[in-house]
Amino acid sequence: MADAEKLAGSRQIFIDVSQISKLDTFGAWLIERLRRSLTHGEVEAKIAGLSTNYASLVDEVRRVRTAPAVETTAVTIGGMLEQVGRSVAGIGDTFVGLIDMLGAVLAASGRVLLHPRDFRLTSTVHHLEQVCWRAVPIIVLITFLIGCIISQQGIFHFRKFGADIFVVDMLGVLVLREIGVLLVAIMVAGRSGSAYTAELGSMKMREEIDALRTMGFDPIEVLILPRMLALIIALPILAFLGAMAALYGGGLVAWLYGGVDPEAFLLRLRDAISIDHFTVGLIKAPVMAAVIGIVACVEGLAVQGSAESLGQHTTASVVKGIFFVIVMDGVFAIFFASIGM
Amino acid sequence: MAPAFSDAIIRVRDITVQFGSTRVLNGLDLDVKRGEILGFVGPSGAGKSVLTRTIIGLVPKVAGRIEVFGVDLDAADPAARRAVERRWGILFQQGALFSSLTVRQNIQFPVREYLKVSQRLLDEIMVAKLGMVGLRPEVADRFPSELSGGMIKRVALARALALDPELVFLDEPTSGLDPIGAGDFDELVRTLQRTLGLTVFMVTHDLDSLYTACDRIAVLGNGKIIAAGSMADMQASQHPWLRQYFHGKRARAVMG
Numbered sequence: 094m095a096d097a098e099k100l101a102g103s104r105q106i107f108i109d110v111s112q113i114s115k116l117d118t119f120g121a122w123l124i125e126r127l128r129r130s131l132t133h134g135e136v137e138a139k140i141a142g143l144s145t146n147y148a149s150l151v152d153e154v155r156r157v158r159t160a161p162a163v164e165t166t167a168v169t170i171g172g173m174l175e176q177v178g179r180s181v182a183g184i185g186d187t188f189v190g191l192i193d194m195l196g197a198v199l200a201a202s203g204r205v206l207l208h209p210r211d212f213r214l215t216s217t218v219h220h221l222e223q224v225c226w227r228a229v230p231i232i233v234l235i236t237f238l239i240g241c242i243i244s245q246q247g248i249f250h251f252r253k254f255g256a257d258i259f260v261v262d263m264l265g266v267l268v269l270r271e272i273g274v275l276l277v278a279i280m281v282a283g284r285s286g287s288a289y290t291a292e293l294g295s296m297k298m299r300e301e302i303d304a305l306r307t308m309g310f311d312p313i314e315v316l317i318l319p320r321m322l323a324l325i326i327a328l329p330i331l332a333f334l335g336a337m338a339a340l341y342g343g344g345l346v347a348w349l350y351g352g353v354d355p356e357a358f359l360l361r362l363r364d365a366i367s368i369d370h371f372t373v374g375l376i377k378a379p380v381m382a383a384v385i386g387i388v389a390c391v392e393g394l395a396v397q398g399s400a401e402s403l404g405q406h407t408t409a410s411v412v413k414g415i416f417f418v419i420v421m422d423g424v425f426a427i428f429f430a431s432i433g434m
Numbered sequence: 435m436a437p438a439f440s441d442a443i444i445r446v447r448d449i450t451v452q453f454g455s456t457r458v459l460n461g462l463d464l465d466v467k468r469g470e471i472l473g474f475v476g477p478s479g480a481g482k483s484v485l486t487r488t489i490i491g492l493v494p495k496v497a498g499r500i501e502v503f504g505v506d507l508d509a510a511d512p513a514a515r516r517a518v519e520r521r522w523g524i525l526f527q528q529g530a531l532f533s534s535l536t537v538r539q540n541i542q543f544p545v546r547e548y549l550k551v552s553q554r555l556l557d558e559i560m561v562a563k564l565g566m567v568g569l570r571p572e573v574a575d576r577f578p579s580e581l582s583g584g585m586i587k588r589v590a591l592a593r594a595l596a597l598d599p600e601l602v603f604l605d606e607p608t609s610g611l612d613p614i615g616a617g618d619f620d621e622l623v624r625t626l627q628r629t630l631g632l633t634v635f636m637v638t639h640d641l642d643s644l645y646t647a648c649d650r651i652a653v654l655g656n657g658k659i660i661a662a663g664s665m666a667d668m669q670a671s672q673h674p675w676l677r678q679y680f681h682g683k684r685a686r687a688v689m690g
């Protein structure tokens with residue numbers, strides 16, 4: 094204090110740090126910040142009593158130029174509207190990307206048809222195992238349960254009108270026409286669409302796709318075509334198995350809970366449904382598989398260098414895949430209604 | 435072997451590459467002669483990798499012309515392009531091995547596509563290629579995730595060499611290797627160049643590599659080649675960046 098008073102006239106301020114026994118970068122910066130705040134025009138603050146051990150650290154910190162504070166854009170209504178606008182405009186890009194990929198896949202299929210030796214059978218079989226064979230247990234289990242639930246709910250409500258037996262009609266039409274294929278497609282989008290996106294995305298991140306391209310391979314032919322084909326073969330098979338499992342589950346519940354014995358169930362089923370219902374379901378399956386596959390591959394190839402980007406595109410793959418599957422289902426419903434199927 | 439240093443194997447003319455509004459390469463010209471090892475240097479972020487990726491066709495260019503083996507890559511039809519691609523090998527910075535395939539499958543992958551040979555010959559060639567890059571045959575059935583960084587680079591080089599290319603692109607082949615490993619790698623590149631008659635285009639930051647392995651050095655700056663020539667030319671140059679690079683503390687240590 095005595096020192097400070099003595100120096101008061103000389104327009105100098107000393108920061109006494111002689112009591113500091115240990116100093117790290119944070120401490121050094123706090124001292125420097127104090128020094129800077131005290132320095133105004135002619136008044137210059139100085140640091141006094143600094144241990145020589147820390148002289149270089151303090152010098153280093155002195156050289157730091159404070160960056161102007163990062164401008165954080167406030168959340169404004171205008172900004173939010175802009176975001177919405179950009180997202181809407183992005184929808185167009187999504188469609189262009191999907192159509193682009195569809196074209197590339199079709200062109201690659203054409204080339205492979207002309208040169209069947211270029212077809213990658215091993216890879217296709219491998220993916221078929223992944224998306225079809227390994228998916229069978231979970232698909233069968235879930236559709237079985239859904240069949241049980243539909244049947245139970247149907248009986249519960251139809252019983253009020255004494256129309257128990259109509260549960261068979263509902264179950265048959267619903268399962269074969271809609272639920273079977275739709276549910277399976279949604280599960281495949283979640284299970285295999287996400288896997289495709291993650292696989293392709295991590296290959297993109299590790300430059301594997303670039304390496305392929307520079308070796309004279311077409312990534313569409315080598316990576317995407319086998320995956321697409323596997324999915325297009327797998328989905329109808331899974332949809333068929335799913336529909337059977339759901340009918341089985343529904344029949345079981347109808348028998349045990351509703352007292353409709355299997356013979357009556359089958360007889361009623363034969364009357365209630367025609368082959369059309371079944372055909373409608375299976376026609377939709379490969380188209381939905383193609384949509385899921387194309388969405389997954391576009392998203393996979395759009396992955397940039399970061400782990401976050403991989404996560405975002407995998408999420409987008411599943412969300413868009415499911416969305417487009419449902420939209421396609423709607424389009425098919427209108428189509429089949431107008432041709433009277 | 436073709437007459438050394440006679441003709442340009444890569445001829446780059448007036449290349450311009452732009453990302454958004456930033457111009458990375460600006461009217462760049464470069465020749466790589468047959469049979470030489472060209473070391474390509476430049477400050478970080480100057481676009482060395484971009485030029486490599488432009489030549490091999492992974493980055494689109496705004497203007498310019500690239501000829502490899504005398505074939506204009508833009509004008510070439512897919513078959514001609516594939517023929518060129520079959521004659522070059524590329525070592526990516528991170529190796530870019532196919533992670534779902536073993537070392538064996540990685541090396542055999544390009545061969546299987548272009549040549550119709552028996553599995554036995556494939557396996558024997560694979561072992562020979564592994565030997566060339568200094569790896570034992572035991573690593574053949576490991577996956578890339580089970581290899582060390584140096585081994586990944588060696589396997590990636592073996593894959594780049596699988597089809598006996600005439601031209602090899604190496605993107606920072608010695609980065610991330612310890613000094614002994616890096617020295618071995620330089621020696622390896624030199625040996626391969628002699629035995630296989632390779633032309634090597636090597637992006638590098640490693641002064642040791644430039645001294646021991648390269649025949650010629652090209653320097654990238656401001657989107658152009660600011661100097662190209664032998665090590666002696668580089669040291670004699672008065673360009674400020676070159677002076678700093680070739681007369682800095684590290685350079686003196688290497689030359690010392």
